[in-house]
Amino acid sequence: MAKSIASRAENYSQWYVDIIKKARLAEHSAVRGSMVIRPYGFAIWENMRDQLDRMFKETGHMNAYFPLFIPKSFLSREADHVEGFAKECAVVTHYRLMNNPDGDGIIVDPEAKLEEELIVRPTSETIIWNSYRDWITSYRDLPILINQWANVVRWEMRTRLFLRTAEFLWQEGHTAHATKQEAIGEAEKMHEVYATFAEEYMAMPVLRGTKTDSEKFAGALETYTIEALMQDGKALQAGTSHFLGQNFAKAFDVKFANEENEQEYVWATSWGVSTRLMGALIMTHSDDDGLIIPPKIAPIQVVIVPIPKPNDQVDEVAHQIMDDLKSKNITVEYDNDPKSRVGFKFAEHELRGVPVRIGIGKRDLEKNQVEIARRDTKEKSFVSLNGVSDYIENLLSDIQDNLFSRALEFRKEHTTEVDTMEEFESVIESKGGFIYAHWDGSPETEEEIKKRTKATIRCIPLNAVEEEGTDMISGKPSKRRVVFAKAY
């Protein structure tokens, strides 16, 4: 086993890193906290991106692009916003280098200091709302429904591949509306788009909910979140959608004339998902043999392996199968590299998470069949040649469903209702996962629980059942349970 990876049980973080490296998704770069996304990893991200992009466009949004650099003064216009991001901003102070007069190399030219420093965007609300001021004068200009695909920089103390890197790729939607109701509707709509994407494409069940004040986006009145559960029992915030009220409109003086010709501030939303979804994908489905990718976002859905190596007869069958699959819009690759061996190829494609493998050998062809192996369960079946493409079409859909239900089952097993702190602490320490408990709504008890257990409120679930109860710490009354977990 040349490429063995750590097992989840023995070392979960190492398992995670091993999968990323051995499946060649990404690697650490020369720059601290920044990663190189390799072609296979990027192909998965592209599939996520394309799907999301389609969903954004279907809901009426258009893409645009705003600058990477934000004048420092912009960031400070909205008080909560600057407080949230100030501690992790990269700042551009100079615009020129020069040869070091005292020796080797180059230095920053002290003469080339910027009048106003520029912030490398940690998010783009401010630079975008500065433009919106010019774009909006009347209710006829609204709504503005814009998304941008971009990189952002947040100078994190501690980084992990995909989950938290200093620079990451994401999309950020920024919309402007005439009414509060419409803006809230937009934030909710995009929240649901994220949830649908996560569940239908990534096969990752998510909880839909809102954030408490302490977990909200800096500058938001309401943050909607989708929360997923990873295999180590920790929660991962996978996407957020914010109702921003009129905070940014006020900060950037964005007003419009309503139908009565009265000046009003514009209502805003923003929403985003990032390459963090890659981390969610890995930790939701993969096993000790490597990556598992849901068929709907797998760069290669089917790989054909000649056994033991390519020859004319196998090639012919392989190409026939490929044509059939391609006509069904199934992506397929023929691994006819004569230099590596069968066992190696099997292991390699499993490691990289290809959902379905077709093995074609002489013994199969004598029986007019091929061997088909599915990555999620590792089951193999023999399928007669004339039924291969239909079989695979069904199988891919089966795998997609199975991954979702497997993850959902895991979540059910790792979801617990508790009523006392004793239970809470024992569940957190033993199996982790989501814990439904009553909360009195105060930041103090939330903080106290965090201090004692490291668990935070992941969300206040939408459509929660109304239920009388008492807070585990304060004993004060509560009307519904909220979801706690240790989080990434």
Place this chain on the structure above:
RNA sequence: CGGGGUGUGGCGCAGUCCGGUUAGCGCACCGCGUUUGGGACGCGGGGGCCGCAGGUUCGAAUCCUGCCACCCCGACCA
């Protein structure tokens, strides 16, 4: 920013404590041959300013000083 760890061919490591021939091993790579239904084997080969800069010494991967980088664990955040 605190604590811990690691820097030695592309990757993973040994060697460092106790300085001493041409710095070694596994994987990967190149060549030839034999193999081939689950990560092949044999033989031959190429590749290393030992993180960087000083210092000690006849002699430094090894000892000393300084610096840098990255990883892991915490506090903070997506």
